[in-house]
Every structure is written in structure tokens, then in C-alpha cells.
Amino acid sequence: MRRLIAFLMAAVLVLGLAACGGEEQTAEQVTVRYGLSNAWDSLMPYNSPSGSNYTRIICDKLYDRLAYVHADGTLDPRGATSWESADDGMAVVFHLDEKAAFHDGTPVTAQHWADTIALITNPSCPALGRGTFSVVAGTDENGCAVEGETLGVEAVDDYTLKLTFKSPTTPEDFLLDKNRELYVLPSHLLADTDPAQIMELDLWDAPIGSGPCKFVEEIPGSQLMLAVNRDYQLGSPDFDQLVITVMDKSNLLPSLISGDLDYYAFGGNVSVEDAETAKASGLEVVEGEVPNTFYELMLNCETIPSAEVRRAIDLALDKEALCLQSTQGLGEPTATDITPGTEYTCTLTWARDVDQARTLLEQGGYDGRTYTLACTSNRSGLAALMQQELAEVGITVTIETVDSAALFSGMSDGKYDMAIASHTPGALPLWFTGSRLSESNNIFHIADLEPYTYYMDQIRAASGWEKRQVLLDKLQELLADQRPFIPLWFGRTLHVQSPTVDNIDYPSSSFSNENIWAWRMKTD
Amino acid sequence: MDGRRLDRSPWARFRGDRRAMVCLLVLCLELLTVFLLPPLLGLEPNVSDLEAGFWAPPSAEHWLGTDDVGRDLLARLLSGGQVSLFIGLASAAISAVVGVPLGLLAGYRRGAWEFWIMRLADIFQTFPSIVLVLCLVTVVGPSAGNIVLVLGLLGWTGIARLVYGNTLAVREREYVLAARALGARTGTILWRNVLPNVISPVWCSIPLRAGRAILSESSLSFLGFGIRTPQASWGSMIQYASNLTVLTGRPWVWLPPGLCIILTVLCLAGIGDGLRDALDPRFHGEQSKL
Numbered sequence: 001m002r003r004l005i006a007f008l009m010a011a012v013l014v015l016g017l018a019a020c021g022g023e024e025q026t027a028e029q030v031t032v033r034y035g036l037s038n039a040w041d042s043l044m045p046y047n048s049p050s051g052s053n054y055t056r057i058i059c060d061k062l063y064d065r066l067a068y069v070h071a072d073g074t075l076d077p078r079g080a081t082s083w084e085s086a087d088d089g090m091a092v093v094f095h096l097d098e099k100a101a102f103h104d105g106t107p108v109t110a111q112h113w114a115d116t117i118a119l120i121t122n123p124s125c126p127a128l129g130r131g132t133f134s135v136v137a138g139t140d141e142n143g144c145a146v147e148g149e150t151l152g153v154e155a156v157d158d159y160t161l162k163l164t165f166k167s168p169t170t171p172e173d174f175l176l177d178k179n180r181e182l183y184v185l186p187s188h189l190l191a192d193t194d195p196a197q198i199m200e201l202d203l204w205d206a207p208i209g210s211g212p213c214k215f216v217e218e219i220p221g222s223q224l225m226l227a228v229n230r231d232y233q234l235g236s237p238d239f240d241q242l243v244i245t246v247m248d249k250s251n252l253l254p255s256l257i258s259g260d261l262d263y264y265a266f267g268g269n270v271s272v273e274d275a276e277t278a279k280a281s282g283l284e285v286v287e288g289e290v291p292n293t294f295y296e297l298m299l300n301c302e303t304i305p306s307a308e309v310r311r312a313i314d315l316a317l318d319k320e321a322l323c324l325q326s327t328q329g330l331g332e333p334t335a336t337d338i339t340p341g342t343e344y345t346c347t348l349t350w351a352r353d354v355d356q357a358r359t360l361l362e363q364g365g366y367d368g369r370t371y372t373l374a375c376t377s378n379r380s381g382l383a384a385l386m387q388q389e390l391a392e393v394g395i396t397v398t399i400e401t402v403d404s405a406a407l408f409s410g411m412s413d414g415k416y417d418m419a420i421a422s423h424t425p426g427a428l429p430l431w432f433t434g435s436r437l438s439e440s441n442n443i444f445h446i447a448d449l450e451p452y453t454y455y456m457d458q459i460r461a462a463s464g465w466e467k468r469q470v471l472l473d474k475l476q477e478l479l480a481d482q483r484p485f486i487p488l489w490f491g492r493t494l495h496v497q498s499p500t501v502d503n504i505d506y507p508s509s510s511f512s513n514e515n516i517w518a519w520r521m522k523t524d
Numbered sequence: 525m526d527g528r529r530l531d532r533s534p535w536a537r538f539r540g541d542r543r544a545m546v547c548l549l550v551l552c553l554e555l556l557t558v559f560l561l562p563p564l565l566g567l568e569p570n571v572s573d574l575e576a577g578f579w580a581p582p583s584a585e586h587w588l589g590t591d592d593v594g595r596d597l598l599a600r601l602l603s604g605g606q607v608s609l610f611i612g613l614a615s616a617a618i619s620a621v622v623g624v625p626l627g628l629l630a631g632y633r634r635g636a637w638e639f640w641i642m643r644l645a646d647i648f649q650t651f652p653s654i655v656l657v658l659c660l661v662t663v664v665g666p667s668a669g670n671i672v673l674v675l676g677l678l679g680w681t682g683i684a685r686l687v688y689g690n691t692l693a694v695r696e697r698e699y700v701l702a703a704r705a706l707g708a709r710t711g712t713i714l715w716r717n718v719l720p721n722v723i724s725p726v727w728c729s730i731p732l733r734a735g736r737a738i739l740s741e742s743s744l745s746f747l748g749f750g751i752r753t754p755q756a757s758w759g760s761m762i763q764y765a766s767n768l769t770v771l772t773g774r775p776w777v778w779l780p781p782g783l784c785i786i787l788t789v790l791c792l793a794g795i796g797d798g799l800r801d802a803l804d805p806r807f808h809g810e811q812s813k814l
Contacts, residue, residue, distance in 0.1 A: 250767060253768055271769075273769045273773075274768060274769050276769065276773075277768050277769045277772065277773070321574055325592065328578075380754075381591070381593045381753075382593075383753060384570070384754035385593050387754060388570070388571065398752070399752065399753040399754065400752075401666070401753055
């Protein structure tokens with residue numbers, strides 16, 4: 001009897017386990033595991049306090065944008081199939097993709113885009129990052145719609161969107177500058193909501209967008225599970241799920257090597273020395289061809305009011321050594337923020353001149369005060385090198401290691417005298433100065449912005465490359481003379497290729513968009 | 525128990541403990557090395573040698589190679605040793621300075637003193653220490669001085685408990701009762717009659733606390749909350765090992781500070797054991813080896 005009972009129990013156990021196994025097999029989904037070194041701060045694209053690329057790269061999956069921006073500055077259709085200038089360059093007309101639809105099945109129309117822009121520019125809507133729309137007619141410098149003026153956005157028909165600007169703007173200039181911050185929201189789900197309450201909606205906890213991925217589940221700050229949108233207008237990859245996991249930056253490459261990740265943002269970036277480790281582990285590493293980082297030393301012109309002292313700081317820095325320390329040979333020192341390889345150039349050159357720096361310090365009346373240099377922890381070595389170089393000419397600096405958000409807020413508040421920052425460079429002549437030398441973001445604490453805005457307004461209004469280049473030269477001369485910030489170098493990067501996924505456009509990831517619809521699993 | 529041993533002075537008993545003496549010798553040697561060698565050899569921990577390059581391997585010019593900024597790693601190891609040892613010993617001293625009087629008061633006065641001091645100790649001990657230290661260092665800012673203060677002020681509870689427990693026993697002894705009957709003031713009794721009889725375990729625990737503080741500083745530096753750049757500490761040097769390439773390909777960068785930490789903590793633990801045996805003969809012999 002006991003044997004019979006034992007036999008029956010064993011049989012039940014075996015059958016139970018077999019059933020479990022069978023269920024797992026039928027429910028098996030192909031998952032791509034994606035690593036990210038920092039968490040997103042919101043799933044609502046217009047409610048990101050940091051406005052960081054980490055949030056942008058997540059929103060890039062959930063929501064649709066007008067275009068896809070390649071690393072070399074070329075554009076591909078995405079939410080819009082084509083675009084053209086109108087009204088003598090004062091407007092751009094976008095022809096939208098008629099196959100685009102939200103994850104709930106509602107087609108994306110021009111009205112959705114127009115409603116989105118109207119909502120975000122509505123002063124009563126607590127949107128963040130609405131400065132993107134400050135170029136649109138009918139808005140103020142902060143991107144808020146001005147009462148009594150017509151907002152420059154119009155749904156001409158279901159699939160034609162027209163944006164009117166304050167100054168002549170080409171479609172390419174607009175998309176290169178603003179595309180990564182312009183998403184279409186499901187306005188049909190927001191119609192009955194007071195704009196002031198928009199951010200309170202539960203919708204943003206499980207968002208419905210029209211991007212290449214659908215929301216499944218989120219562990220805030222840690223993990224995001226997305227399902228592939230099979231109806232995306234540009235196609236869909238051959239896997240089912242994308243699981244995005246936040247992990248320490250130093251763990252990304254080891255996780256890729258060990259097989260715990262299939263890919264990590266942004267573009268599998270890896271340093272020269274780590275590239276050797278990756279290669280030794282059998283991974284392929286490819287060098288990026290276009291600059292994807294621009295390093296600058298931000299200066300606080302309020303606490304360092306003398307242009308001579310700021311120029312002395314510039315001359316004291318050995319940019320070659322700094323660039324080598326940071327990029328291990330994958331960068332070029334620069335005297336300007338104009339991105340190399342674009343149609344715009346700058347003839348200014350840099351040179352270290354310790355004697356001239358000392359002379360300028362005397363002329364500028366440097367009183368021997370100690371400046372505070374802020375940097376993130378991964379750049380503390382760079383800061384230490386700068387500290388030595390500045391000490392050589394007699395400038396004393398203490399280093400404060402802070403996180404990125406504290407660094408920028410500290411510079412904005414005037415807490416720090418200088419800070420090391422890096423950015424993703426753009427192809428436009430004002431990609432950097434346009435956003436930095438403005439009343440709404442005067443992070444360098446420049447007392448009088450007018451001399452800069454004078455040239456910048458003229459550059460924006462100028463038609464044709466030649467006119468722009470002449471004005472740009474004058475702006476660069478002014479910047480070199482006043483030195484509100486110190487351009488350091490442009491860097492390229494190395495991309496570790498995913499061992500399991502093909503067709504990834506690695507370089508474009510730096511521009512906060514990924515061609516996930518084209519990704520394919522590798523077949524051995 | 526060996527009667528002759530009990531007759532000997534604590535220092536003589538300590539000297540008789542070979543393991544403790546070796547530990548003391550090594551620690552003294554370490555202290556001499558980190559404080560005297562840099563000026564003797566003219567080592568500069570914060571100056572880059574760009575000709576040698578970044579991450580240069582050990583060579584005749586740079587015995588331990590250079591770091592990511594081209595700084596001599598031997599110079600930084602010695603300079604880091606000064607910082608780490610200072611943090612360890614100073615924070616242990618602060619813990620004792622705060623913990624001993626509080627433990628004495630709680631144990632001798634009892635009543636409200638006992639309640640508030642020991643409940644405060646309970647509260648301090650309920651927080652995960654590394655999290656509390658991280659928060660406080662973030663608030664006051666990362667520097668060697670601040671880390672010493674934070675580690676020192678958070679480490680008083682263990683010493684206070686130790687002193688409190690012993691004081692409870694000592695306060696009922698005849699010599700204390702006699703002093704009280706003769707009208708001696710509380711301060712005098714605590715200083716002359718109680719403290720000398722409860723301090724022995726504190727001497728033993730100070731080296732152990734110093735070792736723990738060195739490990740805490742290393743953890744803080746490894747997490748990026750340690751001392752301020754460009755100052756070095758053994759913990760901040762080990763932080764390089766968080767990079768896979770350094771961990772696997774450049775052991776000369778992180779191995780020496782790692783070995784120094786292990787050696788120092790072992791020596792401090794050995795000295796603590798030796799002091800315990802020397803100051804309290806009841807623990808000597810077989811018992812101490814359990």
C-alpha cells in the first residue's frame with residue numbers, strides 16, 4: 001500500500017513538473033535584454049525634471065517622433081514620411097505616415113500632433129522642457145503660448161501638419177535641433193482633462209504612445225518591460241520583448257560579456273582600454289566615425305568676472321593631455337564648439353601658453369582666490385589633471401565631486417566657479433550656444449547676453465551657408481575674447497557590437513534615438 | 525593560571541605575546557614608512573608624469589606604475605596610507621572620547637542618565653551603519669576630517685556599552701562604596717575609582733575599531749563618497765578595481781593598497797587581542813585562543 005501511495009505521489013510530481021515545463025515552452029518569448037546606466041525619471045516625455053538622455057532613450061521606444069536622426073546629421077522618415085519648407089522658409093509642412101497608430105489602435109493624425117503642442121505650450125500645463133517650442137510662432141522665450149497670438153501649429157488635414165516659426169527655419173535645422181524633444185501624445189485620451197492636471201493622470205504610469213514598443217510593466221528606477229509594437233509603421237523586430245535594466249556603468253560591459261545583456265545604451269559605448277577586454281572576450285568593437293561627445297569647461301562669469309582671467313584659464317589647460325586622458329586617443333582638442341565634419345568651420349586654434357596665462361592673470365587682477373571645480377566622479381582624474389595645470393600658472397582650485405544633476409544645478413545657482421561637462425554635439429552652427437547663451441538658461445552667468453544674442457539672431461535669420469559662416473566667425477571671435485566657457489575637445493567612441501542582435505545603428509544612439517524596428521536576432 | 529604571569533606588568537605581558545609584538549612591529553614599520561618615506565624619496569602623490577603616461581606599468585622610475593592621471597602609484601600608496609591610518613586611528617580615538625564618559629555616566633548614575641544614553645545608543649545602532657555614514661558624509665561633504673568625525677561620532681555606541689556594562693559591576697564594589705561613604709564627589713569617584721577598572725576592554729577595542737574605520741573609509745571611497753580629489757587613500761585606490769580592465773589587466777594598481785588594508789587590519793586586530801590578554805589576565809592562555 002505504501003509503495004502504491006509513493007508511486008502515485010511520484011507520478012503526480014512528475015506530471016506536475018512536466019506540465020510546468022510545457023507551459024514554459026508554449027509561453028516562451030524572445031527577449032532582448034537592454035542595459036542602461038541611469039534610470040529614467042518619467043515615462044511622460046514632457047515631465048522629465050532632468051531632461052536627460054536616459055529619459056529620452058526610453059521615451060524614444062514608447063512614443064513616436066517626426067524623424068529619425070542619424071549620427072552624421074542625415075534624417076530618415078519616422079512619424080512623418082516627408083517634409084518641406086513653406087511660407088518663404090517661415091514654416092515647415094510635415095506629411096505624416098498614414099499607417100501610424102497608437103498602441104490602443106487609434107490612428108495618429110495631424111490633430112494629435114497639433115493638440116500635443118497646444119497642450120504643452122499651454123501656460124497652465126505644468127510641462128517641463130517646453131522650451132523646445134520657443135521657436136514656434138505664438139510662444140514666448142520659455143515656449144509658453146502667448147495669449148492673443150496664434151500658435152504656429154496647424155493640422156492642415158488629417159495627415160498634414162504645419163509648423164510656423166518666429167524666424168526662417170529649414171526642416172532640417174528644426175529636426176536636427178528639436179526632433180529628440182518632440183513626441184506625439186495620445187491627445188484623444190486627454191481631451192477631458194484639465195491641462196493643469198495632465199501630469200497627475202494614471203496614464204503616465206502605463207503610457208499609451210505610438211512608438212515601436214508598448215508598455216508592459218515597470219519597476220520604477222530599476223526595470224522596464226516593453227513589448228514590441230507589431231503594428232509600428234516602420235516595421236517591427238523579430239523579438240517579442242525588450243527588458244531594460246538599470247545597472248552600474250561599470251557592470252554594463254561585464255554583463256554583455258557574460259551574456260546577461262544583449263546590448264547596452266548608448267550604442268554600446270566603450271573606452272579604448274575596455275575595448276581590449278571586450279575583444280579578448282570575443283566581442284567585435286567598431287570605431288565611431290563622427291564626433292559624439294563635446295567636452296567643455298563651464299565657467300561662472302559672475303564669480304570669474306574678468307575675461308582676462310577666463311582666457312588665462314583657457315591658456316593654462318593642456319587640452320592635448322586632457323583629451324588623451326579622457327578619450328585615450330579618440331578625440332581632437334578644439335578651440336570652438338563648432339562640430340568638426342559639419343558644413344560649418346572655425347579657424348580658431350588652441351595652444352597652451354603658461355607665460356601668457358600668467359600675464360593675463362595679472363592683467364585681470366586675479367586675487368589668488370580658490371575656485372571650486374565641480375565634476376562627476378568618473379571625471380575626477382580629469383579634474384585632478386586640470387587642477388595641476390591651473391596650479392602651474394598660479395590658479396588654486398578645489399575639486400568637488402558631485403552627480404550630474406547637482407553639477408548643473410550648482411552651476412545654475414552660482415555655487416561652483418567651473419564645472420566639467422560633456423554634450424552630444426550637433427550639426428547646426430548654434431547647437432551649443434543657442435541653448436546656453438539665452439536668458440532662460442544663462443548657466444554661465446553672463447552679465448550682458450546682448451552681444452551674443454545679436455549674432456545668434458542674425459545667424460538664425462540668415463539664409464544661405466556663406467552668410468551664416470561669416471556671422472558664425474564673428475560670434476566665435478567674441479566667444480574667444482570673452483571665454484564664457486572653454487571648449488575642450490570633440491571625442492569619438494568605440495561601439496561594442498551586440499553578440500546576439502544585428503542591424504543596430506550604434507552611432508545614432510548617442511542622438512537619443514534607436515532604430516529598434518530594424519533590429520534582428522542573430523542566427524548562428 | 526600562571527602566577528608569574530599575573531605578577532608581571534601589562535606591558536611585560538604584552539611583550540611576551542609574540543603574535544601581538546609582531547603585529548605592533550609591522551604597524552610601527554608601516555607608520556614610519558608612510559610618514560617618512562615620501563619626504564625622504566621626494567615622492568609627489570599629486571603630480572602627473574605625462575612622459576611616463578597614463579596607467580604606466582611598474583618601472584624603475586615608477587616602482588608601482590602610474591594611475592589614470594599619470595601620478596606615481598607608490599607615492600599615492602604612501603600618501604593614501606597616511607590618510608587611511610589617520611582616519612582609522614583618529615576616528616577610533618573620537619569614539620572612545622565620546623563613548624567612555626557616556627558609558628560611565630549611564631552605568632554609574634543610572635536612572636534618567638542610563639535611560640537616555642542607552643536608548644540613544646539603541647537608536648544609533650538601529651540604523652545600518654554604512655547607510656547612515658553615507659548620508660552624513662553626503663551632507664557634510666567628503667573630506668578626511670569629516671569622515672573621521674562621522675565615523676568617530678557614530679562609533680561611540682559600542683564603547684559606551686562596553687564601559688556601561690563594566691561600570692554597573694564596578695559601582696557596587698567595596699572601594700567605590702567606601703569612596704562614596706567618605707563623601708567623594710561623583711567626578712572624583714568616576715575618575716579615580718571606576719575608570720581605571722573599566723578601561724582595559726576599551727584599550728583592546730580601540731585597535732579593532734581603527735581597523736573597522738579603515739574598512740569603512742575604503743567602502744566609502746569605493747562607493748565614490750570617500751575623501752576629496754586629488755587626495756589619495758587606500759580605499760580610493762582600490763576603487764580603480766571597479767573597472768573590468770584594471771581589475772583583470774592591471775593588478776599592480778589595486779593589489780598593493782588592498783594588501784596594505786588587509787595587513788593593517790590584521791595587525792590592529794592582533795594588537796587588540798594582545799592588549800586584551802595583557803590587560804585582563806583572566807583571558808590569557810587557553811581561553812584567549814578559543
